[in-house]
Amino acid sequence: MALAPLSQQEIDDRLAELPGWEFRDDKLSRSYRLGSHFAAAALAVHIAQVQDELDHHSDLTLGYNSVKLSVNTHSVGGAVTEKDFGLAGRVEALAKAHGVRA
Numbered sequence: 001m002a003l004a005p006l007s008q009q010e011i012d013d014r015l016a017e018l019p020g021w022e023f024r025d026d027k028l029s030r031s032y033r034l035g036s037h038f039a040a041a042a043l044a045v046h047i048a049q050v051q052d053e054l055d056h057h058s059d060l061t062l063g064y065n066s067v068k069l070s071v072n073t074h075s076v077g078g079a080v081t082e083k084d085f086g087l088a089g090r091v092e093a094l095a096k097a098h099g100v101r102a
């Protein structure tokens with residue numbers, strides 16, 4: 001798959017399908033709150049596993065009961081591509097399975 005930077009319109013259209021995600025500082029980002037610090041750590045590890053599977057890696061921060069991630073595609077100079085939205089979709093499903101809080 002040839003990767004190309006998405007236009008602002010394409011990013012906006014895809015973000016409309018991903019509540020909670022935002023485009024800021026040239027990255028897609030989202031944060032999640034969980035019921036405990038251990039639950040947050042478990043989600044972070046599971047995200048790391050998916051990122052290795054996809055060979056696409058976000059910046060990933062474990063906080064107190066929280067996980068934050070932001071991602072763009074290094075190989076196209078730090079633009080947002082379909083790969084970033086692919087990762088976001090996988091992480092979103094994972095987060096729901098881990099019982100994230102609204």
Ligand SMILES: C[C@H](O)[C@H](O)[C@H]1CNC2=NC(N)=NC(=O)C2=N1
Binds near residue numbers: 073
């Ligand atoms: C060699 C390996 O496929 C590349 O370095 C991958 C790994 N993970 C990556 N992650 C992100 N976010 N962008 C990339 O371009 C990227 N490239």
